[in-house]
Amino acid sequence: MIDGKKIRCYSRKDAMSGRKDVKVMEVLLADANRDMLMCFKKIIEFDGHEVSTAFDGAQVVKMIANHHFDMVILNDNIPRVKCTEIIKHLNEGNIPVIVLTGEKINSKTLLAETLANSYLSFPFLPYELTELMNKVRDKAASNKLLKLSDVEIKVSDFRLCGQLRMTNEEIDILSSLVEQQNFNEKKAGTYINSLNNKFKKINKKLHIRYVMNEGYRLVTENE
């Protein structure tokens, strides 16, 4: 994961493509660790975004009440105000959230508390965060409509049938499945499991199944 080549490659690309085609966002970065705030503020600023920082939950609540941010990046054990409460509040305002977590991501946590638009678990590389930010932003801005037999998903509101929230990764996998594109299958297992659980929860006869030599396929149950 930590790959020196990739970092350098990214740095060069960043230096060349620059900040022209990237839409500038106002980002709120919240974490209790000041070193974390300092370095990732810089990293995100390299991408041309404007970064404000907060070091506890109360401050985050205050800041999002007084100012509109395009995206919030939040550590899941931020002190004073519970992370989930902040995310609920942000969801109401339709502000994309990325949650940084020390826990391992599994389908249960994804199913139970898919409040955020995306999760990133420690330890991660700087470019992973910035890439994820771009992806989430693109998703939130796109008007793409995914059609699965009897389900329609509007990508921008991160919701399955307007009910269950889906993460960025889940939408990515679903859209690759619908459009029959390849995706990173090695990392997908957890998300596919949670997707299957969600289909079940809303009683859709959809199902993702692994087919030998072909990879994951989206099927309807009676097939």
Next chain:
Amino acid sequence: MNKVRKKFVLYAMIAIFVLISVLLAVINGINFTMASEDADQITQRIADAHGVLKKNNPKETVESSTRRGPMGPDSPEMHSSIRYFTVSFNKEDGKEKLVEYQISAVSEKEAIKWAKELKNESTGWTKMTYRYRVYKHDGKIYVTVIDQGRELLSAYRILIISACGELIVLILSFILLRMVGKKLFKPLEEADRKQKKFIANVENDFKMPLTIINANTEIIEKENGPSEYTKSINRQVKKMTKLVKNLGSLSIFNEKNMTVSEVNLSNLFNYAIDYNKKKFKDKNIAIEFEIEPDIILNGDEAAIKNVLNELIDNSLKFAISNVTFSLDQKNDRVTIRQMNDTNLLNGSVDQVFDRFSTLENAKEKEGVGLGLSYVKDIIKAHNGRVSARVNNGSFILQIDL
């Protein structure tokens, strides 16, 4: 740890139950035998007098203390306290005659009816509390039946009291054992908890600093350009990240740190096999699989993934030329099976599941004997069973969930 404590209480309870039961069975057994013997002594005396109970000789006992002693066969009050009847039958025509009738609880008609039923027996209990004896005298068959209700009542009383006593002792010892168990296992539990917490803490406390070091190195590289030293930092951080990730699997897996969700086992298994196909091909191992689709299981997804990968790793290491994986479900029982050819001899090889234990064919391979013990831990936490055996040159590893 909770499981160990429960086991301790259970075994202790079984031991106490068995001990007390044996003790009470012996006591009550002796009590009932003695009651029977007493009754037999009386019927013997009636038989000696050909169907009639005679008074105990008052001359022998008139001054003796046994006169006021407890009621026994020798008590002078005996002949008036025993309720009984005797019926005789002629041997030739089988005609019955009521020889003696000293009982109110049984009517004369009933007495004769009972006697007819008992004619061919010798001695024993009838109608719960009546002791009978059949004997011959002068060409006739005599049947004597005595009422031992009072004596048996006390015997039954002792039986019931002892059964209640046992129940009370069991309940008390259960409460006591639970209290003692908690105290006994407290230090062990504490140590176990601390160890797990320590590992989890170390893991978590290392993760964020690693992320920050990475980010800071990135900033330095961007501002001053990459150098040997930043590359070195990246290398070392990479090494450390790997270590921290491995630390997680060191902590022993149990039910408490499981995150249970619905897992599509078929998907995971298919994917794991597909992903490793090339490795099997490189080692010239033919691989077959029979996997039922859409078998759903409640369990820890990451752990189950690891189990499947361990099975595949294991077969990659030890299969000689072929391996078969199968997954099926019968009445809620999910069975995962790995079968590969081996040069091991027939028999059970369950020791592969012990920590740090390997079979002789593993000596030259890189195994340290941890993989399958990890599998066992996980399967046990999912209330499943693992077994391994060698049968005619094939190694069979089976998991029942």
